[in-house]
Amino acid sequence: MSEGNPVTEETVLALAPKIGHGVKFNNSQDVKDYTAILAAFHDSAMSILEMDDYTPPALLPNFERFPRENISFPTKGSPENPLGGWACKFTIEDKKKTSRTGLLEGRTVVLKDCFSVAGVPCTIGTDAISPPWVPFVDATIVTRVLEAGGVICGKASTESMCQSASSFTSCTGPVENPYAPGRTAGGSSSGCGALVATHEADMAIGADQGGSIRMPSAMCGLVGVKPTFGLVPYTATASNEWQHDYAGPMARTVRDAALLLQVIAGADGLDDRAPAGCPLPGEVPAYSEKLLPEGAVAGSPLKEKKVGILTEAFEMPVLDPRVGEKVRGAAALFESLGAVVEEVSVPLHKIAPTVWMIANRYAGGKTRLGQACGHRQYYQNDLYNLCVRMFPLKQEVWERFIPATINAQLNALYGWEKLSGAYGKAMNKLLEISHAYDAALSKYDVLVLPTVAFIANTHAAPTDTALQKIQKSVGQGLNCCPFNGSGHPALTLPIGTLPPPASELTEAEIQMQKESGKELKLPVGMQLVGKWWDETTLFQFAAAWEGAFDWKSREFKGLLDRYDWVHGAIKGRFLELSLHLRSHLHTELISSSVYDSNLYSHSTPIISGICYPLDMPTSAVDLTNYAPRDFRGYGRNPPNPNWPNGAKVAVNFVINYEEGGENTLDNGDAQAEAMLQEVGPKIGLQGERDIPMETQFEYGSRRGMWRLLNLFEKHNMNITIYAVGKAYEQQPEIAAACEQGGHETASHCYRWIDYTLMDAETEEKHIRQAVESFKKTSPSGKVPVGWYYGRPSPRSRALISKVYRELGLELLYQADTYADDLPYWIPDPIVGASEGLLMMPYTYDVNDFKFFVAPGFGSSMAYFEHAKGAFDTLYEEGENGQPGYLTVALHARVIGRPGRFPAIKQFVEYISQKEGVWVATREQIARHWKEQYPYQAPTSA
Template sequence: MSVPQLRTPSRRVVKDELQPILAKAGLELPTTLLEDHSAFISSLDDIIASLPDDKSILPYPDLTRYPRTDIHVPEDNELGAWATKVTAKCINPTSDLLRGRTIALKDNMAFAGVRCTNGTSMVDWTPNIDATVVTRVLDAGATIVGKAACENSCLEGMSGTAVTGQVHNPFAKGYSAGGSSSGSGRLVATGSVDLAFGCDQGGSIRIPASSCGIVGLKPTWGLVPYTGILSLDATIDHVGPMTKNVRDCALFLEAIAGPDGWDDRQPPLGLEGDRLKFVAPVDLTLGKEPAKMLEGFKIGVLSEGFEVPGQDTAVVTSVKSAIEKFKSLGAEVASVSVPLHKEAPLLWACALPLPGGRQSLLGDMDGRKQLYLTDRAELIGSKLTQSQFDALGPGASNMYIGYLWIQEKYGAKVQGKAMNLLKATSDAYDKALEAFDVLVMPTLPYPPPRLPEPESNEGPRNYLARTTGLIANTCPFNNSGHPALSLPVGFVPAREDPTVKLPTAIQIVGRKYADVDCLKVAAAWEKEFDWKVL
């Protein structure tokens, strides 16, 4: 590495300061080399001290244009769904796309002046910026009414670990609302809000959408900017709509999609014009007579999506019945096999701990071109303290220990190997989607599990056992980046009590940046069939 400038520093780093750091790294330098490198580090320290304040270029909101009032923690949090209440509306919107609609933000999204718990007490953080998508929905005329609870560090598929309390399923108290966007799922299902944001790295939009009987779309990776939202791993981060119906999903997506100039998850060119229009194509589909709504569509039934270990037979029956109904809408339906689909969750599990521990839990986003949430990262440090670790939920503590283990025992090669293998999986989905417009399968392999008793302290092994295999059909598409939509298609009996009926859903996966195809297919089915009576 070239040295851009060798300064005479205001304070000289002496070799006695540098030597312990090198020793900790297992290095030993002779005195002459220590002197040379002490000079380099002295210059580097001086350059760091002279850097201007980055706060001058952060995207602070104009609070006169985007005022927010009545910020408070509600006494009644809607059976765990609310983290914080607030009222915010743009005084001069640029469009009326979401006029009159109420929206909940997931509580891992920056909203200036409102606490952001990320579902955990590990860090006490109140942002001073707004996430890009927050500004976009305000500019579209929506009213933000609060922040929805999310699971601890956004690392749970069951709704029992949010620092604000358990979130209960809208159809059966005591059962999971899904995670990690648990509050968002419940609030939309109960009608407390019209729309809600979810964020999805392994299924965190689609799991609560399926569990709560609503529509949830994980958009194509990079279609919607993730700027100002707490990351898990930038290669799998997605933010998207959770809505009562498909047309609202299209409307919401149209309001938030497109590049923002910050997020390197987004392509620099090509996301513009008709590629960002979703409502008109959905309306065109809905305007056709039923038997022609999906005329020309080829729907591939992913065989491996029905071969998940421990899959509930009632879920399989419900989803297969829903798939048969596509034929009456004019679609051609046939089976398709992608054998690598079964390996994808295992690769996801190997690829996640190293970047996830660093990016999610430590706030270290090195290697990315994006907005850095440095004020929050400064509250954490280079490793978790005991009290910070103790504040984690079962999923987050498991990931942090996995991060430490892989970092110590394997280094970067495990994540690198998994990411290389996942490219083949993504290519296999692309190949299947050359013959089909969309692929379909169950969103989740089984209905929402019963929540543990509050304060049961049953331990991470027992807690996480409740959701083993839950993300078998969802996490593969986080790594591949394909759009994936969850659509409710019926009720199935709870595993713990067959008298309790809970929602189940079909997952519709499209080609990259062809999110509109997922929306069309889902909208056509939704228009002709009432999932609540099936």
């Protein structure tokens, strides 16, 4: 026995009754013997405690490569944290990267505040732990995100000790639903849901013990994935209960969720949650590249797949029947994508929530006492020690626990003391339930059920009783927690919206509806469940549904019965027909089912599935506040722009840099690009990669762009790049070269796709995504001051202006106009005539895309002669006192080819020999015009 060993006979005598009531030793020698043995045990345990702890090298942070920068703790309600979603903000990215080819390159990721980030406080949503826990290791998922090129932008608020499915319990304050502040965002990954839904982050990693990824995702309109048990390492993450711990992605799109899971999945050798069958990181399927099933048929991507609608899930207590109806309608739409949809019964599903709860309460109670044991994994002893220090609780600590945590601990203490056999029985029943789901999934590819029992309800009041606070989320996750117990992967997908019952509207919501004239609607989620390790199939079903239907505008029930059918069209086939046409004609159709009698003048589709013009919603045009069409312009005597140095003409060269932003399967699109390619008109391949097309685009990035930049820089000419955000992400070296060469980057939006009929919300998301993308790829973080779509919607001008105003950015000009040879002003489409929007006309005339369209340029010299003719005309007019500006439009994959390049080279050399030519960027021309002719609001008569 060591000197100072505290074990005495009294120690042994005090411990014995804790083993059982009335237990005592029958003779004094036994007491002496057990005292000696216990003293030896004490010395052995003390020797362990005195040893240096071991931390696996893989978890030690690399501060030089991944420094933690700009750490801040924004207050809830502040401009930096309006919904309370942030626990803390910071920036961590790879400062030593030698290439930008990571799967998450430049994408921002926020983490639930239960994942360890070395040097950053981790609250786990509670202030009961004192002092605050500051981990000294990085969770496995942290390093994986950073090594994949991701930017971790902060920690998201989590509910107190991850113990609530509502979002009013975090020590950082309530998290507001992004669709209705004052209502729950879902929990416990509440901040993740709010931040991703409002574009504060591109994606998030949440944690899920009973639905904590899926519930906030459903309530915030996101895609959320609880993977197969053990697929994503939980190493260096605050555990709730070992067997029910899951980490997974939350994102706005299926592809983003697939991409993030692809990065963070795979056993790490430190977490024994990874069972047999778990892939290593290098073996993880490329989920984001497999969103279409093998052998998918155009228009029917899910042909021969089977969907089982889980009957019992629609019979669960507290399920809002409207939610059940909405999910059934969404599931039925899988038929239009080629799948067979049937009912399937798993009777054990009804008892699964109770079984999960018992297993979770018993084991979770031990974890929260700092007594987690029995697993070969890395133990975060710094956190466990802080937990142990809390007990026995002082009153002030007790009062910091939320009712859900107190209830869980009381359940655990009572259960182990009075009903200890229930834990083992529950564990065996979970095996039985898991096997029942396996049996159903042997017949179906996915099971479908509601994610959450009801739409987002209001926060509890601080004065509410403990029971009232707990009741806010009772029954919410009855369809989620069974799969935490069974281990099956589950994905939630937004599929529609519902209004709160009128009786549950708050006074503020009633007033908001009166003022806006719009009904409050909140997201509804549909849950897909798959076989163990088969996340690929879940993503394929979700991507097919997401790609075919707009969840925010679509109403499912009875829509296919609302129309007059003409020319003998078969009732019920219109949806399938129009989807087939959309996939084959490479165009967006106003089709299938979403006619609202309040917006559309009539609702009769023609046999082709394309609507008459009268079916177009007039509000889409009216609400943009477009100026009336102007056929007069400047009239016979346009203003003299007074170009610098008395130039007779201004010339602006524009390179459209679209390479990598086009339609491709790599970008999650259902079909390959078909526009502007060498072999003439074609239809984009459906569900297949078009390698010849892809490599034509790659040529522009690999070779053509450099050839053009070298030409202009040789002649000291600054030009404009109409850059697609996604294209710059694919080749950031181009972005850097353009900025460093003194050229202007103007936005060509985030993707090079057709925005003509895109809904306003999706288009606005693309605009915001473009802004963030350009910030990241610009060496100086500069955001474009000019915009050009090419294929805009009627709302585009207004949406760009709206986003730039909300972000406090300068919008100097827009260029989706071909109406003049000079800039001109229109009233700003957001604020009206009091402010102006400068329009910078672009050109289809002197544009090299006409090499690919008829009747276009048949030869390189035809382009040169055409451009020369346009220049000569404007030059002559400039000599006569009416200077204009000439736009010369180029594409790296077109004019950058050796056979066509001589045309632009000869033209550049031609104008270089002329006096009085100002070669400028569009930004330079716009600023000059703004100075010469500032906007003047029209005066009323």
